[in-house]
Amino acid sequence: MGNGMTGKGRVTIREVAERAGVSMATASRALSGNHPVPAATRARVLRAARDLDYVANAHARALVGGGRKMAAVVVRQVTSPFYAQVAEGVEAEAADRGWLCVVGATGGDAQREMEFVQLMREEGARLVILVGGVVEDDAYRERVAHYAHALDSSGARLVLCGRPAPGPDVPALVVEFDNEAGARAITGHLLSAGHRRIAFLGGLPGNTALDARVAGYRAALAEYGLPPEAAYVVDCGLGRAAGLRAMSALLEETREFTAVFAGDDMVAAGVLRAVAEAGLTVPDDISVVGYNDIPLAEDFNPPLTTVRTPAEELGRAAVRIALRDPDSAAGSHHLLGTHIVVRRSVCAPSRSCG
Numbered sequence: 001m002g003n004g005m006t007g008k009g010r011v012t013i014r015e016v017a018e019r020a021g022v023s024m025a026t027a028s029r030a031l032s033g034n035h036p037v038p039a040a041t042r043a044r045v046l047r048a049a050r051d052l053d054y055v056a057n058a059h060a061r062a063l064v065g066g067g068r069k070m071a072a073v074v075v076r077q078v079t080s081p082f083y084a085q086v087a088e089g090v091e092a093e094a095a096d097r098g099w100l101c102v103v104g105a106t107g108g109d110a111q112r113e114m115e116f117v118q119l120m121r122e123e124g125a126r127l128v129i130l131v132g133g134v135v136e137d138d139a140y141r142e143r144v145a146h147y148a149h150a151l152d153s154s155g156a157r158l159v160l161c162g163r164p165a166p167g168p169d170v171p172a173l174v175v176e177f178d179n180e181a182g183a184r185a186i187t188g189h190l191l192s193a194g195h196r197r198i199a200f201l202g203g204l205p206g207n208t209a210l211d212a213r214v215a216g217y218r219a220a221l222a223e224y225g226l227p228p229e230a231a232y233v234v235d236c237g238l239g240r241a242a243g244l245r246a247m248s249a250l251l252e253e254t255r256e257f258t259a260v261f262a263g264d265d266m267v268a269a270g271v272l273r274a275v276a277e278a279g280l281t282v283p284d285d286i287s288v289v290g291y292n293d294i295p296l297a298e299d300f301n302p303p304l305t306t307v308r309t310p311a312e313e314l315g316r317a318a319v320r321i322a323l324r325d326p327d328s329a330a331g332s333h334h335l336l337g338t339h340i341v342v343r344r345s346v347c348a349p350s351r352s353c354g
Helices: 013-020 024-032 039-052 058-063 081-096 110-122 138-153 179-192 208-223 240-253 265-277 295-299 311-324
Strands: 070-075 100-105 127-131 157-161 172-177 198-201 232-234 259-262 287-289 306-308 333-336 339-341
Touching: 013 024, 013 039, 024 039, 070 081, 070 110, 070 311, 081 100, 081 127, 081 295, 081 311, 100 110, 110 127, 110 138, 127 138, 127 311, 138 157, 138 172, 157 311, 172 179, 172 311, 179 198, 179 208, 179 259, 179 287, 179 306, 179 339, 198 208, 198 240, 240 259, 240 265, 259 265, 265 287, 265 295, 311 333
Parallel strands: 070 100, 070 127, 127 157, 157 172, 172 333, 198 232, 198 259, 259 287
Antiparallel strands: 306 339
């Protein structure tokens, strides 16, 4: 694992001093940067600290007045309404407690994520909150286990927000919402309106959040007695552009579907555009539902029926629970509920909305 994030127990300043061949007082002065130390000595101490993966204990610094009450939230992109709402929740809860909040975006790049987590560890952040579904492969599991142990070794805490922990022994708190139950409910809403040919647009195999939504969609179809082959999942990923491309292709291929379940509201925005460009209307020709209930969903044309996920509360809960239960066991898991918001994008497939 790069960047020295070994998480193999807390290294003391005594060990750094011994490796550098200086006194503890000299090592402390060199690391603080607040006192004159010969350049060669400072370089030797910094090299020893880097080799040993030394990070000053945030709690110890707080005892002498040097600690900062800082929470860091790491998202895929700040332009996503969902991620922005979660980050806003983290910031609001942190501010209520007099804490500073730092927001970082990775663009989905694992190296950038790792560098940001390490930087926050070095800067003494007490909480590092990773937000959003991921492709949970072996590399991800190893990476997050390293984050959790490394942060824990320096007196900080990892919170996984909207994604599961990679294992029961990982010292991380999990706060997420029930993706599968929300998907099952919104699919059931379409089925209860009479739809039997429902396409799911927005799959991304391996992504924990989307896999759960697909599972909920399939479960609802099964509950209504439909065979497994009735499920039609388009693995187009998320975002408005993905929804537009996937729906345009679907309409060129077939018109047999009477309803579309979009993987999130931005996919739904693209679906609505594609339907309009095809000369059709929602919901008279095709019913459409989304997921997340972003603020703009009620301003779509027509206003979108969707699943409301507690995005801001997810961020608030991540901070609140982590601070309330600082010593809770590894794998501590908190699940928030979802509910359907009914608007005007669904009607019976007989096109009798009225």
